[in-house]
Amino acid sequence: MGDKDGKSQSTFFVPFYSNGVKTNRDAWCYNSLSNNVILNIKKTISFYNEQTEKFQKSKESNSVLKVEDFIIFDSTKISWDRENRADVEKNFRYNFDEKSLRIGLYRPYYKQHLYFNRKMNNCIYQQYKHFPIQGLNNISICVSGIGVTKDFSTIITDILPDFELIGKSQCFPLYYYEERQKSSPTLFDEAIESEYIRRDGVSDFIFTQARKAYGNMVGKEDIFYYVYGFLHCPEYRLRFANDLKKMLPRIPLVDDAKDFWSFSKAGRKLAELHINYESVPAYKDVIVSGIESGNFKVEKIRFPKKDQKDTIFYNSNITISIIPTEAYEYIVNGKSAIEWIMERYQITTHKESGIRNDPNDWATEVGNPRYILDLLLSIINMSVQTVQIVKGLPEVRFE
Numbered sequence: 001m002g003d004k005d006g007k008s009q010s011t012f013f014v015p016f017y018s019n020g021v022k023t024n025r026d027a028w029c030y031n032s033l034s035n036n037v038i039l040n041i042k043k044t045i046s047f048y049n050e051q052t053e054k055f056q057k058s059k060e061s062n063s064v065l066k067v068e069d070f071i072i073f074d075s076t077k078i079s080w081d082r083e084n085r086a087d088v089e090k091n092f093r094y095n096f097d098e099k100s101l102r103i104g105l106y107r108p109y110y111k112q113h114l115y116f117n118r119k120m121n122n123c124i125y126q127q128y129k130h131f132p133i134q135g136l137n138n139i140s141i142c143v144s145g146i147g148v149t150k151d152f153s154t155i156i157t158d159i160l161p162d163f164e165l166i167g168k169s170q171c172f173p174l175y176y177y178e179e180r181q182k183s184s185p186t187l188f189d190e191a192i193e194s195e196y197i198r199r200d201g202v203s204d205f206i207f208t209q210a211r212k213a214y215g216n217m218v219g220k221e222d223i224f225y226y227v228y229g230f231l232h233c234p235e236y237r238l239r240f241a242n243d244l245k246k247m248l249p250r251i252p253l254v255d256d257a258k259d260f261w262s263f264s265k266a267g268r269k270l271a272e273l274h275i276n277y278e279s280v281p282a283y284k285d286v287i288v289s290g291i292e293s294g295n296f297k298v299e300k301i302r303f304p305k306k307d308q309k310d311t312i313f314y315n316s317n318i319t320i321s322i323i324p325t326e327a328y329e330y331i332v333n334g335k336s337a338i339e340w341i342m343e344r345y346q347i348t349t350h351k352e353s354g355i356r357n358d359p360n361d362w363a364t365e366v367g368n369p370r371y372i373l374d375l376l377l378s379i380i381n382m383s384v385q386t387v388q389i390v391k392g393l394p395e396v397r398f399e
Contacts, residue, residue: 001143001172001227001248012206012227012251014199016129016176020142020161020169021104021114024122025079027350030112030162033361034101037113040355041120045094047077052088075352081122094119102134104160108332109277109379110344111362116160123163129176131160132196139275140173141228142166143249150334152244154231156271166333170248173201174224206253214257222264227251229267232390239398259394266389273382273389282377283384286322293317296369297360301342301376312342314373323380330383337383338376345372 002013023029028044031037051071059065067085078084087094097117104114118124130138142161143154145168155166163169177196202220210218210226230236230251237244254260273280282288295317302313309328312320328336335343345359363371 001251002170009203009205011203012223013172013201014176014203016126016199016201017170017172018126018130019123019145020125020163020165020171021116021121021127022123022125022163023120024081025120026106027353027355027357028079029115029120030104030106031355031357031361032112032359032365034113034365036355036357036361037101037115038096040353041115042096044078044120045096047074048084048088049093051078052091052093055088056091076354079353083119083122087119099133102131102160104162105157105165106162107165107344108155108340109337109375110340111159114160126176127160127171129178130171130173132177132179136177136196136198138173138175138177139271140171141224141231142169142171143231144168144244144333145170146245146247148245151241151331152237152249153332153334154228155332156228156274158275172227174221175199175201209253210260213253214260218260222261225267225271226260226264227267228271229263229265229393230254232266232270233263233393233396234390235396235398254394254396256394259396262394266393269389270386273385277378277382278375280378280382280385282374283324283327283381285324286320286377286380288318288320288373288377290314290318296363296371296373298345298347298372300346303342312338312376314376318373320376320380324384326387327380327383330386337379337386341372341376341379345375 002011002015002017004015028040029037031040055067055070058070067088071080071085071088073080100115100117102114102116104112104116106112116124130140137158139156139158140161141154141156142165144150144152144166148167150167153166161169161171175198177198180195180197200220202223206223207220210223231249254263295315298315303309304311304313310321310323310325312323314320327338330337332340347356347358349356359372363369368374
């Protein structure tokens with residue numbers, strides 16, 4: 001799919017793919033309530049600046065003073081990393097940046113408010129090229145990174161992906177962006193607003209090869225969706241299961257043009273489902289009881305029994321039943337999409353910092369008290385449709 005070492009030019013994507021955002025302080029940088037992110041980040045910035053000022057003053061009388069021996073390691077006020085400690089030494093001050101407030105996909109189908117910032121995130125890698133500012137459209141295919149223990153999987157997103165979204169996520173964008181002042185535009189570049197120039201993430205090499213094989217109707221978007229469709233191919237995942245844990249996916253161009261278009265169209269359908277999952281209607285055959293209570297808040301969504309998955313207790317009032325077994329066949333990052341919703345949409349308190357994350361806050365912010373219930377019902381249908389699309393993919397035989 002890609003090669004950043006420059007040893008191979010025969011890649012599907014140019015070398016601007018990237019790991020997902022790695023904060024190393026998730027409790028501070030992510031939350032269901034935007035105001036919590038603001039307050040938590042401002043709190044930790046204030047404490048950092050205070051420690052920096054005190055250190056610099058103390059250093060005037062003790063030039064051999066070490067940062068590690070001076071700063072206070074209080075996990076309720078800050079989560080120190082090496083870069084922060086180095087900035088204290090350099091007398092670098094932090095400021096809160098409102099433009100760093102973004103929406104991120106923290107885990108499969110679980111959005112969070114995110115403070116996307118070089119100083120508060122341990123590594124943002126090249127995500128600043130994929131999603132540089134709010135409002136620049138893009139989509140990114142995320143695959144399991146090298147060294148994961150779970151079986152290979154993939155997911156697509158149109159917002160900032162987390163490093164562990166899909167397991168050491170490697171993200172391949174449809175586009176990447178460059179700041180205008182850093183690069184002179186050509187006739188073939190598309191200018192977006194005034195600051196950024198949009199470039200293609202799909203390589204010219206694979207574009208040329210695909211057109212030779214399948215005709216001049218093929219566009220780079222078709223190739224992009226072909227990749228997403230092919231990465232769902234059951235034969236491919238089974239045949240190369242061990243290799244997919246050790247290296248980035250290697251993808252062939254299928255021999256038959258008909259199969260190429262089948263994978264591309266399937267990939268486009270899957271992308272539409274997986275990106276717009278919140279708007280997928282509820283699965284028509286499930287039964288939801290207890291809605292009349294008007295209680296849509298969650299604490300912990302659960303099954304009646306570990307092996308009884310046709311029913312979900314949403315809360316003490318609402319029950320979802322007759323969930324099709326097929327819905328649990330859609331596995332992403334080690335578990336079904338349904339179980340990701342059940343795991344993530346519960347109230348938690350981070351042990352070290354004491355920071356609380358209440359998913360009901362997200363429902364309040366979007367103005368829909370039923371948001372989490374509607375989401376779960378949508379994910380059931382989305383999962384069933386995903387399984388059906390995957391079952392309809394062309395069969396691929398590998399020599």
